[in-house]
Amino acid sequence: MLASLRTHQIVLASRPTGEPVAANFDVRSSPLPALGNGDVLLKTRYLSIDICARGVMEADRPDGASIAPGDVLGSGAICEVLESRAQAFKPGDCVLAHVGWQSHAVVAGRDLKRKLHPKVAPVSTGLGVYGLYGYIAYCAINEIVRPRAGETVVVPSAAGPTGAAAAQMARQHGARVVGITSGANKVAWCQALGMDAVVDRLSADFAAELANACPQGVDGFLENGQRAVHRVVLPLMNDLGRVAICALPSDGEVAPGLGRSDHLPALLEQIFLKRLSVRGFTERDVLRVHPQQLVDPRFVADMGGWLREGRMQYREDIMHGLEQAPAALTRLLRGENFGKLLVALD
Numbered sequence: 130m131l132a133s134l135r136t137h138q139i140v141l142a143s144r145p146t147g148e149p150v151a152a153n154f155d156v157r158s159s160p161l162p163a164l165g166n167g168d169v170l171l172k173t174r175y176l177s178i179d180i181c182a183r184g185v186m187e188a189d190r191p192d193g194a195s196i197a198p199g200d201v202l203g204s205g206a207i208c209e210v211l212e213s214r215a216q217a218f219k220p221g222d223c224v225l226a227h228v229g230w231q232s233h234a235v236v237a238g239r240d241l242k243r244k245l246h247p248k249v250a251p252v253s254t255g256l257g258v259y260g261l262y263g264y265i266a267y268c269a270i271n272e273i274v275r276p277r278a279g280e281t282v283v284v285p286s287a288a289g290p291t292g293a294a295a296a297q298m299a300r301q302h303g304a305r306v307v308g309i310t311s312g313a314n315k316v317a318w319c320q321a322l323g324m325d326a327v328v329d330r331l332s333a334d335f336a337a338e339l340a341n342a343c344p345q346g347v348d349g350f351l352e353n354g355q356r357a358v359h360r361v362v363l364p365l366m367n368d369l370g371r372v373a374i375c376a377l378p379s380d381g382e383v384a385p386g387l388g389r390s391d392h393l394p395a396l397l398e399q400i401f402l403k404r405l406s407v408r409g410f411t412e413r414d415v416l417r418v419h420p421q422q423l424v425d426p427r428f429v430a431d432m433g434g435w436l437r438e439g440r441m442q443y444r445e446d447i448m449h450g451l452e453q454a455p456a457a458l459t460r461l462l463r464g465e466n467f468g469k470l471l472v473a474l475d
């Protein structure tokens with residue numbers, strides 16, 4: 130084994146109240162264990178920065194996902210194999226691993242989820258369009274929204290990794306796609322992707338602009354933003370519309386022009402009167418249906434083909450250096466990212 134290698138880690142120092150600040154994190158250097166039979170030594174090349182990293186900093190989460198002060202922040206990563214005592218891996222392989230915010234790790238080869246091949250697409254895409262985010266979009270569109278030609282599908286966070294992939298897939302099905310995003314640059318990129326209309330969620334007339342962009346109503350909706358746009362979209366839904374809930378808007382968020390009162394009766398009325406189908410989709414679906422996470426062969430083949438043929442566009446927003454991970458999370462929470470947010474460890 131490479132002599133006395135250490136890993137640099139970012140750990141939770143204290144639980145944030147509101148937006149995390151630098152004092153909530155510590156940098157730590159720890160020795161790595163020796164490689165046992167079946168183990169591999171990994172060097173992190175890219176970290177995925179995910180919104181759920183903020184949620185798990187809360188104590189006593191009902192799903193048991195809370196981390197404690199002193200714990201390394203969790204996340205998926207693309208890693209290079211430096212040394213291997215597992216038959217399936219050799220030095221130089223690129224793998225998807227859940228090592229969290231750290232520079233190196235020793236893991237059991239049997240826990241590694243997927244090898245990435247740069248001939249298909251840059252390996253970093255294994256954390257975005259060719260990874261969990263693209264896969265959420267793939268399942269939401271193909272299993273829940275199931276768009277038919279001519280139908281209207283609304284996609285929030287349309288410039289993000291899930292939204293942009295979902296919008297392009299819905300267009301492949303012949304649907305008319307209305308994207309929701311923020312700011313002129315993201316609007317322009319969504320238009321360049323071929324979305325039929327793009328609405329800025331920060332516009333003072335957001336609700337009216339969205340209604341204008343959907344003259345035939347809405348047949349499919351992917352709730353994928355942090356802002357509760359469903360209160361604006363659901364009244365536009367057509368009978369027998371399909372809603373995929375891929376993200377839960379943060380507490381207290383309200384759509385422009387709507388108050389903070391209890392929206393449940395209005396929500397149930399929309400579902401009842403229009404006979405809507407509403408289904409949540411979380412990472413747990415991925416694990417339940419595909420225990421070998423992210424190796425669903427249909428997704429790997431379809432998305433790999435689209436990427437190779439240039440039929441799936443994506444953006445990455447890359448910051449450099451492990452110590453940038455907390456700042457990257459802040460950018461993501463503020464919605465300042467433009468594309469899949471990654472930290473590269475050069």
Ligand SMILES: NC(=O)c1ccc[n+]([C@@H]2O[C@H](COP(=O)([O-])OP(=O)(O)OC[C@H]3O[C@@H](n4cnc5c(N)ncnc54)[C@H](OP(=O)(O)O)[C@@H]3O)[C@@H](O)[C@H]2O)c1
Nearest residue numbers: 180286289290310311354355356375376410411412463464
């Ligand atoms: N179901 C699952 O298993 C699963 C797994 C991972 C992530 N997710 C969810 O999928 C969604 C997309 O994730 P992502 O990491 O790829 O996000 P992202 O789209 O890269 O970034 C989050 C986006 O949310 C939008 N946003 C809307 N309202 C916002 C607000 N009030 N403040 C800040 N941002 C706001 C912004 O996009 P615009 O500027 O374009 O509006 C922002 O860029 C997230 O909501 C995440 O929680 C779900």
